[in-house]
Amino acid sequence: MRRYILRRLALVGPVFLLVTIGVFSLVHLTPGDPLTAILGEERADPQVMAALRVQMGLDQPPPVQYARWLGRVLQGDLGYSFRMRQPVAQAIVERVPVTAQLAFLAVVISLLVAVPLGALSATRRGSWLDLLSSTMAALGSSMPAFWLGVLLILVVAVQLRWLPPYGYVRPTDDLAGNLKAMILPAITLAAGYTAILSRLVRASLLDVLDEDYIRTARSKGLAEKVVVLHHGLRSALLPVITVIGLETGRLLGGAVVTETIFALPGLGRLAVDAVLSRDFPMLQGVTLFMAAALLLSNLVADLLYGVADPRIHYE
Amino acid sequence: MSRRLRRHALGALGGAIVLMFVMVGLLAPWIAPHDPLQQDVGQLLQPPSLEHPLGRDDLGRDVLSRLVVGARASLQVSFVSIGLATVVGLAVGLVSGYWRGWLDDVLMRLMDAVYAFPTLILAIALVGALGPNLLNAMLAISVVATPRFARLVRGQVLTVREREYVEAARVAGARDVRIVTRHILPNVLGVLAVQAALTTAFAILTESNLSFLGLGVRPPTPSWGGMLRLGYPFLEMAPWLALAPGAGITLTVLGFSLLGDGIRDFLDPRLRR
Numbered sequence: 001m002r003r004y005i006l007r008r009l010a011l012v013g014p015v016f017l018l019v020t021i022g023v024f025s026l027v028h029l030t031p032g033d034p035l036t037a038i039l040g041e042e043r044a045d046p047q048v049m050a051a052l053r054v055q056m057g058l059d060q061p062p063p064v065q066y067a068r069w070l071g072r073v074l075q076g077d078l079g080y081s082f083r084m085r086q087p088v089a090q091a092i093v094e095r096v097p098v099t100a101q102l103a104f105l106a107v108v109i110s111l112l113v114a115v116p117l118g119a120l121s122a123t124r125r126g127s128w129l130d131l132l133s134s135t136m137a138a139l140g141s142s143m144p145a146f147w148l149g150v151l152l153i154l155v156v157a158v159q160l161r162w163l164p165p166y167g168y169v170r171p172t173d174d175l176a177g178n179l180k181a182m183i184l185p186a187i188t189l190a191a192g193y194t195a196i197l198s199r200l201v202r203a204s205l206l207d208v209l210d211e212d213y214i215r216t217a218r219s220k221g222l223a224e225k226v227v228v229l230h231h232g233l234r235s236a237l238l239p240v241i242t243v244i245g246l247e248t249g250r251l252l253g254g255a256v257v258t259e260t261i262f263a264l265p266g267l268g269r270l271a272v273d274a275v276l277s278r279d280f281p282m283l284q285g286v287t288l289f290m291a292a293a294l295l296l297s298n299l300v301a302d303l304l305y306g307v308a309d310p311r312i313h314y315e
Numbered sequence: 316m317s318r319r320l321r322r323h324a325l326g327a328l329g330g331a332i333v334l335m336f337v338m339v340g341l342l343a344p345w346i347a348p349h350d351p352l353q354q355d356v357g358q359l360l361q362p363p364s365l366e367h368p369l370g371r372d373d374l375g376r377d378v379l380s381r382l383v384v385g386a387r388a389s390l391q392v393s394f395v396s397i398g399l400a401t402v403v404g405l406a407v408g409l410v411s412g413y414w415r416g417w418l419d420d421v422l423m424r425l426m427d428a429v430y431a432f433p434t435l436i437l438a439i440a441l442v443g444a445l446g447p448n449l450l451n452a453m454l455a456i457s458v459v460a461t462p463r464f465a466r467l468v469r470g471q472v473l474t475v476r477e478r479e480y481v482e483a484a485r486v487a488g489a490r491d492v493r494i495v496t497r498h499i500l501p502n503v504l505g506v507l508a509v510q511a512a513l514t515t516a517f518a519i520l521t522e523s524n525l526s527f528l529g530l531g532v533r534p535p536t537p538s539w540g541g542m543l544r545l546g547y548p549f550l551e552m553a554p555w556l557a558l559a560p561g562a563g564i565t566l567t568v569l570g571f572s573l574l575g576d577g578i579r580d581f582l583d584p585r586l587r588r
Contacts, residue, residue, distance in 0.1 A: 014424050015424060018424060022428060138572065141572065145524075146524070249434060256435055256524075256528070275442070275447070280443075294431060
């Protein structure tokens with residue numbers, strides 16, 4: 001087990017370094033002067049620009065610039081956004097709670113729907129319920145998140161007037177208002193995820209129900225419900241842990257669109273605003289932060305899976 | 316048996332949807348009932364009618380014609396970006412899986428690094444750096460899609476290269492290039508086709524996301540994501556503006572997913588479940 005953990009940890013280092021090279025290169029991919037990209041639309045007089053170029057080390061060769069930048073990043077300094085007039089790290093820290101809450105609610109909703117739905121369609125294979133859940137899964141993964149969001153706003157907020165169509169309320173100001181504002185975005189974000197999870201639970205449970213120990217449990221005369229819930233579902237949920245970790249990227253990507261539709265001040269919105277206002281330090285910071293979050297969640301998922309299933313060994 | 320028939324029927328349905336999408340995209344300029352760019356300030360936000368079955372938008376343009384011509388943008392972006400990702404992914408996967416060694420390590424870590432980014436975030440960042448337009452959106456989508464092909468092909472090559480007939484060819488003195496092109500490549504094409512169909516669905520979704528965020532196809536050229544973006548502020552007054560393009564995207568993505576699943580079932584009946 002220790003070997004597995006060490007090998008898995010050793011893989012993260014090189015990948016993270018490549019990720020940082022990619023993020024660093026973003027500014028240099030832009031046509032034109034990197035200094036202009038960093039400053040945004042702001043123009044200073046040539047002397048100030050020249051001084052800034054030296055001060056920021058942009059007169060140095062790219063490898064030197066990269067090494068210095070990486071050194072600062074590792075100390076938590078993600079640069080300064082001239083557009084927003086604040087440090088990038090500070091802006092990210094302010095936005096993380098919104099995206100984290102949105103993602104958390106989406107995962108909870110997904111699990112609440114996907115596990116029973118997947119289990120029911122596995123145990124009643126071929127029934128109308130199975131067909132319905134397949135259809136819902138196919139639609140859920142084909143529907144763009146922004147369209148589902150628009151439909152929800154149209155029906156729930158505009159027609160029925162049950163919930164606010166968009167906007168954000170801080171939980172510290174008004175918890176009920178916060179939850180009301182987050183329900184539609186969370187459902188929007190959860191849809192695609194639920195589709196994947198319910199199919200996974202179904203397939204995984206079908207595999208498990210074929211195993212010998214399930215036959216043994218059945219032949220002991222245990223009720224089918226007990227067999228499925230206690231013996232089957234418990235091992236069938238193992239791959240679900242991994243997929244939740246692996247699909248964090250989908251959640252973070254989906255958050256970009258969801259936050260834009262529902263006007264939530266989260267990380268995804270920050271990334272879109274950074275692109276639209278050509279705020280490169282901010283774009284670099286958010287991209288790096290999200291990639292690091294995804295790497296970390298994949299790592300945790302793999303390690304948990306290794307701990308949960310002793311049969312897993314690193315080849 | 317009935318299940319098998321149903322799966323085949325679903326695959327065929329997917330194929331039919333894809334065919335329709337491709338035809339509409341190719342023939343768009345000839346079958347669009349009106350000029351998609353023709354504005355009419357006297358007829359803003361008109362609801363659906365016989366003359367304009369999907370109504371008119373905020374500039375008085377015919378929504379149906381924009382939907383039809385918008386299919387062209389989706390078709391172009393998805394086919395170009397997936398074509399590019401397939402070719403690059405195939406090359407990387409073949410080289411990595413067949414020759415192994417340090418090159419395999421380097422290429423796979425690179426693919427891991429691309430995979431380490433949330434796909435939409437990476438696409439947004441690339442488009443942001445290169446400049447938001449159609450060409451760069453295609454480039455960004457092909458970059459984020461490439462590891463899917465490379466990893467899949469590599470895995471397939473790793474199993475095929477150990478088979479006896481490959482061993483036999485090697486013993487008979489066949490050169491590596493010949494073994495790869497004659498013996499390994501044909502065994503990879505099946506999974507590649509499945510992946511191409513499924514990833515096209517992903518590409519269409521990603522393009523529509525980018526256009527929705529204002530980072531893809533530039534107005535006034537119609538694209539489905541862009542139409543939704545423009546229709547969004549008029550949700551209460553003119554819901555058809557947002558409903559039509561969303562339905563177009565969902566149906567097309569569903570078509571490619573069903574087609575991909577159908578091809579997979581056809582190629583590997585063991586996966587039928």
